[in-house]
Amino acid sequence: MSRVTGGTGGGGASGGASDARARLLGTATEIFYAEGIHSVGVDRIVAEAQVTRATLYRHFSGKDELVLAYLAGADSGIRAQVAGARAGADTAVERLRAVAGSIAEGIRSPGFRGCAFLNAVAEYPDPAHPIHQAVVAHRRWFLETVTELLAEAGCLPADRAGRHLVMLRDGAMAAGCLGDPEAVAETFLGAVEGILQGGL
Template identity: 80%
Template sequence: MSRGTTSRSTAGGSTSEARARLLGTATRIFYAEGIHSVGVDRIVAEAQVTRATLYRHFSGKDELVLAYLDLADKGIRAQIEAAAASEESAAGKVRAVAWSIAEGIRSQGFRGCAFLNAAAEYPDPAHPIHQAVLAHRRWFLETVTELLARTGRPPADAAGRHLVMLRDGAMAAGCLSDPEPVCETFLQAVDAMLES
């Protein structure tokens, strides 16, 4: 796993079914209810494993949280890569990324950005979980900045920061109110940025 997590696996290097259940359960509950509000006892009970099994796969709750964020990071990277690959023009790639973000905001059970939620619960910049959030956000900023640079509309650095802020705002508003007008405003703002 990335960012300093130490994935423990079964003999032969394959991930065990118990580990997958633990991570799947933690992912569902952490995202829906928050990280600090959920104890390992609940995760163990819902995953139907023993506490010893949890500690065989993860050194503790922090490592489980890092695995949850790593899984979220991989999912978002795949989503952004697929969206960008679906279009030929540089501006089309940026629009496709924006549309994929809007689709996520419109999805059932959307509760904001998993990374912003984690940062709110782990505000210490030195904490490994906060560092994982920052690493994901750096990747996202670099990715959208590179896509924007290909449009030939400078300055790409400022536009990249602008797009990240638009995304953050849309994700926050999308879980607090009707996501449809939020997504419409977000997509219009991205279009306006590309056309300016």
């Protein structure tokens, strides 16, 4: 899970205001990811961030905007992770393996609790809700990105391979916080290798 360092919402001109916003968002990120969103109230976030309730509402219009900032930070972190993996590889196949490797590394990481976006959408099932829409937008980007990588690697039809890879990732994310993360990560990497070898 990528840690949030930015996001949406109001910003302050002074260092103190920026520090307070960062504490709020950092605290919310840790708790939302570890415990869920609906189970965490604003009062707890304010208390653990050591700010006043008024300070929270100076930076965020409400809890929903704080959740959107949390997801925006997660989205930025994953995009950076994928960009870094792609930049460090020379061929299309190596780039895809690097992206898969970064996913496996996340599954193995301490405190892993599945996909932040799948966790969030389970709590916000209404397709019209902005938080649901933020999840859909992130997943659309990820599907388009892996489909592009698969096409470059010669895995055709790339759209089908892309959907397959995203489903494998979703399953690995769920299994990784329920079973043995190492075994799940290795199984996921093996399945991706199967796609690269044409085994759809």
